[in-house]
Amino acid sequence: MAENRHQALGLSDEKVLQMYETMLLARKLDERMWLLNRAGKIPFVISCQGQEAAQVGAAFALDREKDYVLPYYRDMGVVLAFGMTARELMLSGFAKAEDPNSGGRQMPGHFGQKKNRIVTGSSPVTTQVPHAVGVALGGRLEGKDLVTFVTFGEGSSNQGDFHEGANYAAVHKLPVIFMCENNKYAISVPYEKQVACEKISDRAIGYGMPGFTVDGNDILAVYEAVKEAADRGRRGEGPTLIEAISYRLTAHSSDDDDRAYRSREEVEEAKKKDGLFAFEMYLREVGVLSDEQFETIVERVKIEVDEATDYAESAPYADAEYALKHVYAE
Ligand SMILES: Cc1ncc(C[n+]2csc(CCOP(=O)(O)OP(=O)(O)O)c2C)c(N)n1
Ligand SMILES: [Mg+2]
DSSP: OOOOHHHHTTOOHHHHHHHHHHHHHHHHHHHHHHHHHHTTSSSOOOOOTTOHHHHHHHHHTSOTTTOEEEOOTTOHHHHHHTTOOHHHHHHHHTTOTTOTTTTTOSOTTOOOBGGGTBOOOOSSTTTHHHHHHHHHHHHHHTTOOOOEEEEEETTGGGSHHHHHHHHHHHHTTOOEEEEEEEOSEETTEEGGGTOSSSOGGGGHHHHTSOEEEEETTOHHHHHHHHHHHHHHHHTTOOOEEEEEEOOOOSOSSTTOOGGGTSOHHHHHHHHTTOHHHHHHHHHHHTTSOOHHHHHHHHHHHHHHHHHHHHHHHHSOOOOGGGGGTTTSOO
């Protein structure tokens, strides 16, 4: 039997199975959304595929009763772990009135849900970073024990917002975890054409905070790094920058054709390292996941995705006048 790594991290068998199911649910919802998009039923998809291990590993390392997350558009794994449901994500995909993220106004991927402390973001990339720093500062001023967790792509780490947020958080030793989901592309632009430094985490020293690069396909490695960062934040030792390296398995979005800028061989090669399969293999090897349990989980996820699709498809759209709500004073 393979070495049991999760026990050493304080994770029970039950917890790692929950983590696996959350990853699988994110993947299956995403795959369903592409089918619905190609069938002309939902307007736009922006995928989490290939990044679920980093997202779910990180989210499970946080306090999901207290901490705040400021996710970016690919973070289906983060928001599912923080309590958003498959149904709510599908309502967003179909742009229906009951979508908790925006009442059906926004493109999918603009996650926001107050009751689960998921802070809404904006379409310009990286604007969530200074917001995360502000939420951490607010938490400190109010004497609350909370950590904020913010994610962004490696391309987005070149925005001024990242610099300003990271610098401020480090100077004031705020409990912020900056996690860069390095999927090696910013739309069509590969890593080498985005940045000259070898690793995004190398930037941490410039702000005076620790920086780590982890294998984003290894859910337990991400869990460990984020757990340590959260503990450091809670001890008042300030922010951490974590770079989780994986690969974007789909095109940038449903409006992109990635055949124009990367080879099929490269994508096929990356699929071999897919964190979802790696975790399934690990759980089988340590004897936590039997064939029977696997079938049960797959079936449960399938039912959840089907139910979410049916519910959201038949749910009503918002009234046209609703578009004006929150725009003018009432
Ligand atoms: C300020 C700003 N510039 C450009 C865009 C258009 N845009 C949307 S996503 C994206 C790529 C971002 O790449 P990365 O940060 O690596 O994230 P990924 O999509 O790879 O996860 C760009 C350029 C934007 N939304 N906001
Ligand atoms: Mg990227």
